Amino acid sequence: MAREAGTSRSTASRALSGQGYVAAHIREDVLAAAQRIGYVPDALARTLKAQRSNVVGLLVSDLRNQFYAELAAGVEQALRAAGYQMVLVDDHGDPQQELDGAKAFVAMRATGVVLTPAAAAATELLVERGVSVVEADRRSGARGCDSVIIDSEYGAREATRHLLELGHRRIALLIDETKWATGAERLRGYRAAHRAADVPLDRRLVLDLEFQAADARSRVAELLDQHPDVTAIFAVNNLMAETAWLELRRRGLAVPRDVSLVSFDDLAWMRMVEPGLTAVAQPTYDMGRRAAELLLGRVAEREAAAESKRGPGRRRIQETLEPTLVLRGSTAAPAASPTGA
Amino acid sequence: MAREAGTSRSTASRALSGQGYVAAHIREDVLAAAQRIGYVPDALARTLKAQRSNVVGLLVSDLRNQFYAELAAGVEQALRAAGYQMVLVDDHGDPQQELDGAKAFVAMRATGVVLTPAAAAATELLVERGVSVVEADRRSGARGCDSVIIDSEYGAREATRHLLELGHRRIALLIDETKWATGAERLRGYRAAHRAADVPLDRRLVLDLEFQAADARSRVAELLDQHPDVTAIFAVNNLMAETAWLELRRRGLAVPRDVSLVSFDDLAWMRMVEPGLTAVAQPTYDMGRRAAELLLGRVAEREAAAESKRGPGRRRIQETLEPTLVLRGSTAAPAASPTGA
């Protein structure tokens, strides 16, 4: 390539990068030559030299779930706007695969990683290796990383409060991971709303699917069989809402007449069905964008510090985005005489 | 790291890679040292040296559209299983952004690229630079690449035939790009079915949205206003189906009593609504997987050729996957006396 331009490699490098002195006409020549032979600088070699890549990793739990796809789209958008590339790994919510993904990211010297943690190990590994990390949607509890999440407790509380205010007293909760993070917060919100309304909790109405989504449908059926006095269901994510919706329909139960239904996470289909689903809408795309922005900010900061200024490295940033309860037709006051009582 | 193990770099390298001779006890030491300091080999440097990376690019049109998310998930799955990383770029269907994405891929020396082409330029650029390319869902017409697509004409023909057999004669087609590839094929299928059934075509019933999805809703409304004798709608992708569904409901038209509706592309919501949507189901995830597999096969082949064998480079592979018409409640015979006639 330098040969094509009839100059030395250094000069060519300077001409292309715009760094350092180079005669105007020489630059022309070089640019023309580059154009001619379709020269594209090797980002790898540049990274090796500069010790800083422009790739950022994204680790999500399930790309086929619209929620994560939306998140990924937001991250990609912000990243690409800033000239970064996104390497995407789908760990299927498996801590082991998550860890493998994290290792792959350090192997490829990713500048930073955005992830929806399934465990703390991945974040810890990354942070220890000096990779900037931003957790999204969940917080693993690992130290040294920023995070941006949705206020799950608030969202769950609002959804539950809405049902309680309508007069529901037997509200089933469909949830999938109560030990931790998002799941725990939503459970807390559900409880807090009950407490605030002075309505007693019934543990048997809380269906914790843990990690087995496989038999979700039958577990829901079982719960409805055992507790025919349930007048409302709060599904803690879009998958659960889907399961609940299908099961209610299979049983021929009318929504909201027989049972009211609320979803946490508002997808397009929820306004397509009749009645539309009342749902807690999350700014998912924005959460992705914000996570990427935080990451980029951190990277810039770190570079400035390395450059010279001895930046003290600000405290971790923990952002919380507010969800919104969207009222649609799937929630109404319970029938005067409950189905089962 | 070599220092930590008390040996030379080459020896360490051999121990870790398993290539070449290394005394057993020395290998132990090296492995232990690597473990201790948490050494992770630099994939970049390795790539630079080996002149072959293990990253593959994926270029899609809209990650927020479930169709592409599904495709991406399939690609990712196959890639990761083979030890490759996926770099994802969302070009929003814009040829310019697509080209930029392609350039980024050659800059990072991606081994191959899977893409859903918006134009031929990106594929051409890639192929010319020696990057293996597999096109998915669409064929740009560029040479030198493999492809895997869904049989759009067949799917469209089946969907249309289904409507014709039910007795519909005025079938509106909602389509978004008839000049090219997938859109053109679906239009052809729609026509072929009419021809086979000896039903005359009415061009005015073909609503070509081109690229402006923005006013899709109003355009559909307009069409329904002008042609009240339409008894069925065939929406050529999931977005169109969504638009049609919402517009029909807004007008208070009953599906399928007043108007039947068929979608090309079957999403989860289509079986959640009442009545369920009859749809042409595509093996989208599998298409993604298959595309990645073809790509990997091509890469392996090329390496074998470079290695020694002078492989002649097989002819391009063009796979076609069959879609399936899924019958649900949204299609039925037209009412005896059409709404408008």
Next chain:
DNA sequence: CTGTTAGCGCATTCAC
């Protein structure tokens, strides 16, 4: 079996 040497493509000194 192990250490030394060299070079992948780039950017950055440093002489000229």
Next chain:
DNA sequence: GTGAATGCGCTAACAG
């Protein structure tokens, strides 16, 4: 202003 030399982390070839 420009070119020659150096090194980023790795591995393949060679010599010991």
